[in-house]
Amino acid sequence: MGLPFRSLTMLLLLLLIWWSTSEAQTLRALDAILQDYAYRAFHRPRTGRPYDGVPPANLSGIQISALRLRSGSLFTRGVRQYKQFSIPVGVIGTPYVERLVLVYQNLGNWSTTYYPLPPGYMYLAPVLGLLAYDASNLSATNLEELDIYASEDPISIEFTQVQPVRDARCVWFDLDGRINFTKVVSGNKCLTYEQGHFSIVVESTAPSPAPVPQPHQGGGGRVGLLVGLYSVGLHCWCCWHC
Numbered sequence: 001m002g003l004p005f006r007s008l009t010m011l012l013l014l015l016l017i018w019w020s021t022s023e024a025q026t027l028r029a030l031d032a033i034l035q036d037y038a039y040r041a042f043h044r045p046r047t048g049r050p051y052d053g054v055p056p057a058n059l060s061g062i063q064i065s066a067l068r069l070r071s072g073s074l075f076t077r078g079v080r081q082y083k084q085f086s087i088p089v090g091v092i093g094t095p096y097v098e099r100l101v102l103v104y105q106n107l108g109n110w111s112t113t114y115y116p117l118p119p120g121y122m123y124l125a126p127v128l129g130l131l132a133y134d135a136s137n138l139s140a141t142n143l144e145e146l147d148i149y150a151s152e153d154p155i156s157i158e159f160t161q162v163q164p165v166r167d168a169r170c171v172w173f174d175l176d177g178r179i180n181f182t183k184v185v186s187g188n189k190c191l192t193y194e195q196g197h198f199s200i201v202v203e204s205t206a207p208s209p210a211p212v213p214q215p216h217q218g219g220g221g222r223v224g225l226l227v228g229l230y231s232v233g234l235h236c237w238c239c240w241h242c
C-alpha cells in the first residue's frame, strides 16, 4: 500500500523539477528575444548613449533599451544613470570583451506573467532587468550573457514611483529565475552586485487569492498549478514521513 503513494510522490517531485526547468527556459527565451530586439535599436550607435528599442508586438507593454560601452570605461567611470540603474566604478565583465552592451528591460504589465511571486507577495513596481552582452557583433542573436559583477560599491536601482512602505523588500531573480530577497535602502532602492531582474515587493496581509488563469500563456497559471502540485506532493510525503 505504501508503494503507490511513494511512486506518486516521486512522480510529483519529477514533475516539479521538470516544471521549474521549463520555467527557466521560458525566461531564458524571453531574455534572448529582448536582447535581439534591443540590439535592433542600434543604428550606427554612439558609445555611451542609451537607445530605446521596440519589442515584438506580442510583447507590447515591455520597454527595452541598449547601451554600448567600452569595458574599460565601465570599470573606471561606471554609468551615473541608465534608466533606474546607477552603476558605480569597479564593474567587471567576464570573459573580457573590448565593448559590451547593457540591455535594460522593464517588464511592465508582463512582470507577474514571467516572474510570478510566491503566494502572499505582491509587486509594488514592475520587474526591471539589466543584462550584459558582448558588443562585437550587433546583429548577433542568442548571445550568452557575460558575467558582470560590482567589485567595489553595489549597483543601485531606484524605484522612483514606490512610496516607502513598511515591510517592503527587494526581490532579485538570477538568470535561472531563482529568487532572493534583500532589504530596501533609502525607502525605494535596491542594491546588487550582479546582473539579473529586480523589483520591490510587499507581503500582502490578505489571504492569498486562488490563482487566476492568465489570458496570456506563461508563468501565472503555471505557478498556481505548481503550488497545487507541490502541496499535494508535500501532503503525500507527510502521509509517510511526518
Ligand SMILES: *[C@@H]1O[C@H](CO)[C@@H](O)[C@H](O)[C@H]1NC(C)=O
Pocket: 033, 056, 057, 058, 059
Ligand atoms: C513573439 O514574437 C517573437 C518574434 O516574432 C517570437 O520570436 C516569439 O516566439 C513570440 N512569442 C513570445 C511569447 O515571445
Ligand SMILES: *[C@@H]1O[C@H](CO)[C@@H](O)[C@H](O)[C@H]1NC(C)=O
Pocket: 060, 061, 109, 110, 113, 216
Ligand atoms: C500589456 O499591455 C499591452 C498594451 O499596452 C497589451 O497589449 C498586453 O497584452 C498586456 N500584457 C498582459 C500580460 O496583460
Ligand SMILES: *[C@@H]1O[C@H](CO)[C@@H](O)[C@H](O)[C@H]1NC(C)=O
Pocket: 137, 138, 139, 140, 141
Ligand atoms: C554576426 O551575427 C550574425 C547573426 O548571427 C551573423 O550572420 C554574422 O555572420 C555575424 N557577423 C560576424 C562578423 O561575425
Ligand SMILES: *[C@@H]1O[C@H](CO)[C@@H](O)[C@H](O)[C@H]1NC(C)=O
Pocket: 178, 179, 180, 181
Ligand atoms: C541570497 O542572498 C544572500 C545575501 O546576499 C546570499 O547569502 C544567498 O546565497 C543568496 N541566495 C541565493 C539563492 O542566491
